[in-house]
Amino acid sequence: METKEKEILMKNTLFEACMKQQWERVSSIYHHSGVVAWEAKITKSGDTVLHILINCYHPAGSKNLLLQIKDMVDIYKLNNILEDDEALRVLKLQNDIGDTPLHLAARLGNTEICTHILSRAQKQGKAYELIRERNFKKETPLFLAAHRGKMEAFQFLLTVFKKENHNPIDICRQENGDTILHSALSGEYFEMAFEIISELPELGNYVNEDGISPLHILATKPHAFKSRSYLGSVDLIIYHSATVRSLKRAKQSAEDDEILNNFPANWWTLVEFFKFV
Template sequence: MEIEEENCLDNLFDLTMKNKWNKVEEAYKKYPSARRAKLTKSEETALHVAVSSYHSKRSSNYEHHIEGMIRSIPKDERFKILSMKNDKGNTPLHLAATVGWISICKCIAERNPELISTRNLKGETPLFVAAYHGKLEAFIFLHGHYNQKPVQQTDQQNKGQEPDESLCRREDGNTILHSAISGEYLKLAYQIMSYYPKLVNSVNVEGESPMHVLGRKANLFRSSTHFRLHDSIIYRCVFVDKLKKSPSPHKSMYSPRNGVNCPENYKTCIGIFRLFFIPIHESIRAGLEKITRHCCSNDEENPPKREKEPQTGLEKHSKQHGGSNDEENPPKREKEPQRFWRIRRIQEKKERHSHALQLMNEMIESELRYKYNNTGRKPEHLEPQYSQRVPPPPIPPSNQ
């Protein structure tokens, strides 16, 4: 039995490198030493390697085997195995948050919620790592799961329902808001401002606030972008949505959304619109297909394509020296996707500019509130008190 276990450990590295996770899962279930074995020079276990090799386009069987590895760990040694760190101090939950693997984050965090507060050598928690790499869904899940623990809810009741900000800062003083803005993850930065409003006025060891970081990102604002005339017209015509706080951070990641994402009072109007529009649309499309087939069958100038015939030397010579107009006049079908792509790029730029401006305005507003609440300064928008007082009479002229 011991010889068989030693042979399995010797082959475990090869199995992980070849992505044979079904056999790795079997070894995880059968041999306890396979769960604790560090396979690489960076002191990573098989679970570290499995999580770090994640790709969104891989099959669901791969994810099923990784979840099976986690479930197979006995309860009495679950925390010890899942809290094992590599040479950088990262646990498997750190790596899952880095790549944004929601299901593995959920699988680990539900078994040991305290792992969300584990720090690596840089002092980063999995929550911080998710924000640093711009993984919005992973960040929202970890934030919601940690702040919904019973122990955490008891602490929040004593603190006035304020979220725990201790997980949001690393050793150099940078917060998750610093990191999100530095990486230009504006949607994530807005969610962080919504959940942790006090981080807007936080500073790192160099005395920089998130507003300083945003101010250095000149490319995020309209003034740094120059458009040609027709592009500027498109820029003014496209519409972008404003940033909004996620209403249910803990449940929205796993509740499937069917239909149109709109308010409840709009669904009736959309249903009536679909009732009339879909039959009309199907009729028009069927008619266009029929007309197209009829035109193609009767078109003498554009006969159907035939198989390629062998070219003579004269034809090849004429094509090489500009005898063909295919390159000079490409078909319109090739130009249309480029036009849509161009409009999409302009819309993305406007969205980035709009979101950056919205973040800046809310940071300035938060800064004014912070100064008033903490320095005692009088806000400018308030009217002066005791306005009913009568002004004093003028000083009488002196008699000389």
């Protein structure tokens, strides 16, 4: 059988095993077929096996699938199989919308998978290369974690990126100019928004291509705030059960009081919010 035919057969076998969720069979093919299998895009949407497994994973599902994902990523870590740069290249493979495996893991919010994907690159000081990869909407894995309100994954990716001495502001915007702060507020992930402001306060002043700032977005969500209440603690602004990290209120001057009193009562919370920017 010619090499091309063998590759087609291998891809079809992998696809069939994935569709039947025969993960041990997938793992066996993965182990014995080498780089050809790892790089193979086996769906019409351009997914590799690793893309498929991460997409299929659910925290409430089988722990065995998580172990299979880790096992497949571990293959890339073996120095006698892949050189560092080659392993990085495999982990950067994109599907037809430009997502890498790390994009999927960040969107899922699974810090354990994110950690495993980045572990070898971290040792080389190159984890930032995976974290700054953009899909075709110009979204990075960090952006997607914030967009979905995945706090733990967001904090992990941001910490890793900063440790490698890179400016995270560059990876916090998508193609229309929205920042992670725009996105968190649009999704009403207010705890995430406060975390972003705490870590990257300069994002409070960014506007998208339509000139929309985070304050504009916040102003469209009056249902999220207590009307006619003068807030002493940020967590009081949330109507619902979301728990927001307490933040100390800055001292207010007499001049601030006068300015604040000129605002309608239901805008006070917006003023209070941006005192932390």
